Amino acid sequence: MHAVLPAEELAVAALRAAMPAGMLLSDGADTDRYGRDWTGDHRGRPLAVALPRSVEEVSMLMRCCHELRLHVVPQGGLTGLVGAAVPSHPDGEVVVSLERMNRVRSVDAIDFTMVAEAGCILDEAKAQAEAADCLLPISFGAQGSCRLGGNIATNAGGFNVLRYGMTRDLVLGLEVVMADGRVWNGLRTLRKDNRGYDLKQLFIGSEGTLGIVTAVAFKLYPRPTQVETALVGVASVEDAMALYVLARRECSDLLSAFELLLRGGIEIAIGAHSGLDDPLSQPCPVYVLLELSAGGRVDLRRLIEDFLADAGDLVLDGVLASSRAQAERLWLLREVMVEAQGRGGRYLRTDISVPISRIAAFVSESIVALDAAYPDACVVTYGHVGDGNIHMNVVPPEGMATEGYDDLFHAAEAVIFDAVDRHGGSISAEHGIGRVKQRAFLDRADPLTLELAGRIKDSFDPRHLLSGGRILPLRDIDGGPAWS
Structure with missing residues (x-):
């Protein structure tokens, strides 16, 4: 008699049989690094890790996952801060890492455009733009390791937003693999295209919940001399x-x-x-x-x-x-x-925005309240003034027992978010919602916003297989994985 394999092994075996050789990793030693992000605060165990080399392979993978009802989470450079790309679904998730899809397909110095794959590291894309005497103006600390797909999925900000705008302001077109494996080809470099709905904007900032971005067409600028x-x-x-x-x-x-x-x-x-x-x-x-x-x-x-x-x-x-x-x-x-700022340990990271005219009042009120409530903690404040984005982070007092960190972080975050609410701001300016900020997001979103967002999710991913539990609450649409 044949031994009955655990459900997870059956799922991986079925997926491996359908994929090209070398595309799927399932051994713990090979997949461990895909189960944690840059912060070290968020960890999970991938059901398997897929490493596609082309949009065709991503499409093939998603068709199989859709048929098997396998949950999927796309990954870029794992530099995110809200737990969006770390596997966390209770039924297990297949990680789709785009790291092998890392080519810059074209740079046009007349159109001032670039077409690049989602796994391309931002610094490398910027260097190729510079080689053509152009500028790709997305710029922030993680640019040496973050990947373009993650920049799109989070609508990344950075130092130059006040002049060039957020990532969505620089995207001319996208290539996206849908949850069922179909490929939406919106990879255009047109500056003006007014043919109905601008679908690409739905994928920008969606944190992998609506589709997997495989390539992007960027707007470039003349390189400053x-x-x-x-x-x-x-x-x-x-x-x-x-x-x-x-x-x-x-x-x-x-x-x-x-x-x-x-x-x-x-x-x-x-x-x-x-x-x-x-x-x-x-x-x-x-x-x-x-x-x-x-x-x-x-x-x-x-x-x-x-x-x-x-x-x-x-x-x-x-x-x-x-x-x-x-x-x-x-x-x-x-x-x-x-x-x-964290002295090598955990600390509270916030990423808020308020109207530019309210920055001074917000900073003053928040620091006074935090100093009064937690006088021994260290409040580190910095930000991008030109877009109203302030990072107000709280480092635990030296010598504080780690068991008390979560209570401190929760209470300090409430103080900061209350000030954000009073000044008409946002609890997330550039890092996204993911899992970490989901509760705070849901508590503040009006019912119609959540209804419309849910309808978009249902339309793009009716089985809720993509990045479940990020931004919106986790939903089990049709009884769980077919292989269980």
Whole structure:
């Protein structure tokens, strides 16, 4: 008699039989790295890991998973922060990693467009754009390891949003494999196309719940030939906002980054990196890291010098980079601060947005409330002023027992989110909802929004096999996997 195989093994065996050789991994030693993300906070065990090489293989895989009623979660570079790409479905999930689909298919320096596959690392796509004297302006700390499909799925933001917009503002077209394996070919590079519904926008920011993005057509820009970077100190967040308004008016559309960093974050960066010190002659309560970029015949150096001179008493101290190396060193403060803020352990990450005019009030109210409730915790505040996106993170007090972390994080998040609500903001500006922020999202969404979102999900993925339990609650449509 033949031994009865566990249901999971039957599922993997059926899938393996239908897939090309070498496409499916199921051994724990091979699949372990696909079961955890960059944070280390979210872990799961993949039912199997599929590594397709082409859109045809993704289509074949999804047809099989649809027939077998296997749940699927697509993955990019696993740099997300809300648990959206880590396997978590109670019936098990097949991870679809796009890492082998990593080609830039074309760069057109006349159209200023790029077509690239979803597994392409952002830095590599940016480098190929630069080689054609173009700019792909998506830019943030994880760009050396994140992949384009994940950028699309989360509608990634970053440093340059105030000038170029979020990822969705840069997407001209998409190629998407649907839950049943059909391929939607919306991979167009047209700048103007008004033929009915703009379906691609539904997939951008959907966190893998509606389809698997396999390729993207991006809008590019001329590569800047001049970049000027400055770090200035101001007395308060209110003064930083006044400086921002002045910069938008005086520097026109050449302002490409305006980052807010409170003093605590600067101290964390200096303490964590032996080669860093405060570039300013005196410590300041609030720092602004700003960047202007341009091509052509604009005298950008003169422009930023005149702007800083016009800022007058708003600027307590400042330094203007005289070389690319010095500019990179100023940006290193921002990068090291983000990497070092948790002291190597867990901490609360928030990713909120409020109207730009409310940033100062939001920051002030939230910090006062957090300091009063948790005086020994470390509140690290920084963000992208030009799009209203603030990261207010809470690091547990040194020596605090790890068993108390979750209670601290839950209570501190409630304080921050209450302030977000009062100021008409969003609990997620660029990281998405995933599983981590689902409860907070559902508590704030109005019934009609949830109804319409549910109808879209039902239409695109009627069996609810794609990224179940992300954004919307988990639903079992037709009795679970056919192989059980």
